[in-house]
Amino acid sequence: MIPALETRRLCKSFGALTVAADIDFLLAPGARHALIGPNGAGKTTFVNMLTGALAPGTGQILLSGDDITHVAQSARVRRGVGRTFQINALFRSLSVLDNVALGIAERYRFATRTWRPAHAYRDLRDECLALLDTLGLADEARRRVLDLPYGKQRLVEIAIALGLKPKVLLLDEPAAGVPSMESGRILEVLDRLPRDISILIIEHDMDLVFRFAQRITVMVQGAILVEGTPEEIARDRQVQQVYLGEQRHD
Numbered sequence: 001m002i003p004a005l006e007t008r009r010l011c012k013s014f015g016a017l018t019v020a021a022d023i024d025f026l027l028a029p030g031a032r033h034a035l036i037g038p039n040g041a042g043k044t045t046f047v048n049m050l051t052g053a054l055a056p057g058t059g060q061i062l063l064s065g066d067d068i069t070h071v072a073q074s075a076r077v078r079r080g081v082g083r084t085f086q087i088n089a090l091f092r093s094l095s096v097l098d099n100v101a102l103g104i105a106e107r108y109r110f111a112t113r114t115w116r117p118a119h120a121y122r123d124l125r126d127e128c129l130a131l132l133d134t135l136g137l138a139d140e141a142r143r144r145v146l147d148l149p150y151g152k153q154r155l156v157e158i159a160i161a162l163g164l165k166p167k168v169l170l171l172d173e174p175a176a177g178v179p180s181m182e183s184g185r186i187l188e189v190l191d192r193l194p195r196d197i198s199i200l201i202i203e204h205d206m207d208l209v210f211r212f213a214q215r216i217t218v219m220v221q222g223a224i225l226v227e228g229t230p231e232e233i234a235r236d237r238q239v240q241q242v243y244l245g246e247q248r249h250d
C-alpha cells in the first residue's frame with residue numbers, strides 16, 4: 001500500500017524552538033485521520049510543511065510515493081494537496097458562488113491550455129452550483145459570505161478546497177469558533193465526502209474528532225507522542241495526562 005501522504009524524519013525549528021522533531025507520519029489512502037495536541041504543539045506548522053507554505057528544515061514529504069519536499073505550493077495544489085485554513089480566508093464581501101468559482105477557475109486554468117470562455121464559464125457555474133448543493137449551500141450561493149452564519153462560512157472554505165479536486169484534504173480546525181449547534185453540520189459534510197479523498201483533520205473539538213476519525217495522532221512539542229485508533233487513544237494514560245484532561249485556553 002502506497003500512503004496518500006507520508007513524511008520521513010521531518011524536522012523544523014524556529015530559532016531555538018523545535019516545532020517538528022523527526023516526524024514519521026503516514027496518511028493511508030481514504031484515511032479519516034485526526035491530528036490532535038495542545039496549542040503550540042506544531043500541528044499547523046506540520047500542515048504548512050505538507051502544503052509547501054513552509055519549507056522543512058530536513059526530512060522528506062511524499063505524495064502517493066513521489067517526493068514533493070521541494071515542489072512549490074501551487075504545484076502541490078495541482079497534484080492534489082488541498083487545505084483549508086485555520087483562520088477564515090474568504091473574500092467576505094463576495095458571494096458564496098464567486099468565492100467557490102475563483103478556486104475552481106484556478107483548476108480550469110491548470111487543466112486547459114486553451115481557455116474557451118463560453119463553455120468554460122457555463123461549466124464553471126454548473127460545477128460550483130453542484131458542489132454547493134452537495135454541501136447544503138445551494139440556497140446561499142448568491143449571498144455574501146459575510147452575511148452567513150459563521151458555521152456556513154467555514155463550509156464555504158471546505159467548498160473552495162473541494163473545488164480544487166484534492167486527493168488529500170488537510171483541514172486545520174474547520175470547526176474552530178463555530179457554535180456547537182452548527183459544528184454538527186460540518187461533521188455531516190465531512191462524513192459525506194467521497195472516500196477517494198484522504199483526510200487529515202486538526203481539531204480541538206474532541207467530540208467531533210472521536211466521531212470522525214478512524215485513526216488519531218497525538219502531537220506534543222513537535223513530536224508524535226502516540227498514534228492509534230480512537231479507542232487506543234482514549235485509554236492512553238499519557239494522552240489523558242497531556243491532552244484530554246486539559247481544558248482549552250483559547
Ligand SMILES: Nc1ncnc2c1ncn2[C@@H]1O[C@H](COP(=O)(O)OP(=O)(O)O)[C@@H](O)[C@H]1O
Pocket residue numbers: 014017019037038039040041042043044045046
Ligand atoms: N513563523 C513562526 N515563527 C516563529 N515561531 C512560530 C512560527 N509559527 C509558529 N511558531 C511557533 O511554533 C509553535 C507551534 O505553532 P503551531 O504549529 O501554530 O502550533 P499548533 O497549530 O499545534 O497550535 C508555537 O510555539 C508557535 O508560537
Ligand SMILES: [Mg+2]
Pocket residue numbers: 043044045086
Ligand atoms: Mg494550529
